[in-house]
Amino acid sequence: MDHEANIIRRIKQGDIKEFESLFRSSYASLVRYAKTIVKDHDTAEEIVQEFFFRMWQDRQKMNITNSVNGYLFRSVHNRCLHFIEHQKVVERHESEIIASADELNEQVTDTIYYNELQARVARVLEKLPDRCSMIFSMNRFEGLKYSEIAEKLSVSVKTVELNMGKALKEFRKALAE
Numbered sequence: 001m002d003h004e005a006n007i008i009r010r011i012k013q014g015d016i017k018e019f020e021s022l023f024r025s026s027y028a029s030l031v032r033y034a035k036t037i038v039k040d041h042d043t044a045e046e047i048v049q050e051f052f053f054r055m056w057q058d059r060q061k062m063n064i065t066n067s068v069n070g071y072l073f074r075s076v077h078n079r080c081l082h083f084i085e086h087q088k089v090v091e092r093h094e095s096e097i098i099a100s101a102d103e104l105n106e107q108v109t110d111t112i113y114y115n116e117l118q119a120r121v122a123r124v125l126e127k128l129p130d131r132c133s134m135i136f137s138m139n140r141f142e143g144l145k146y147s148e149i150a151e152k153l154s155v156s157v158k159t160v161e162l163n164m165g166k167a168l169k170e171f172r173k174a175l176a177e
Contacts (some may be wrong), residue, residue: 004068010082012059019059026069030076047079092176124174128167135160136167 010018034044064071107121124131138144146160
């Protein structure tokens with residue numbers, strides 16, 4: 001343990017050669033270990049390289065109470081778990097983005113169909129006689145009952161019924177196309 005304490009002390013003091021020696025002696029085994037956790041060699045190398053970079057940057061704050069080897073492996077292990085957790089967050093975020101994109105596509109499609117349907121309705125209403133078009137609009141768009149329409153237009157309920165029948169027939173024909 002004295003030898004390891006000396007290594008840590010020298011690294012904390014900025015001894016780059018001691019740090020490089022530690023890096024060279026443990027890099028390959030740390031990458032192999034990280035690869036068993038993250039299942040990707042390139043990612044394992046990135047994790048170990050980033051660990052050593054941070055270790056050198058924060059060398060004065062380094063507090064190793066047990067073995068240096070134990071510290072290295074525990075640190076890489078924690079970084080691997082952090083990476084996996086981060087990947088899960090990224091995947092959840094990607095899924096949410098895809099879901100909202102699908103929802104947006106559905107809304108756009110619905111809007112297109114709605115606009116197309118509105119255009120068809122408008123074309124049918126234009127082809128209907130004025131009174132027939134007015135009666136249909138009052139019933140379907142304003143929500144008036146046949147009796148209310150008859151009273152407003154000073155016509156019989158039967159006239160309203162006949163005009164609604166004519167309008168509905170034209171709509172069925174137009175929408176069947």
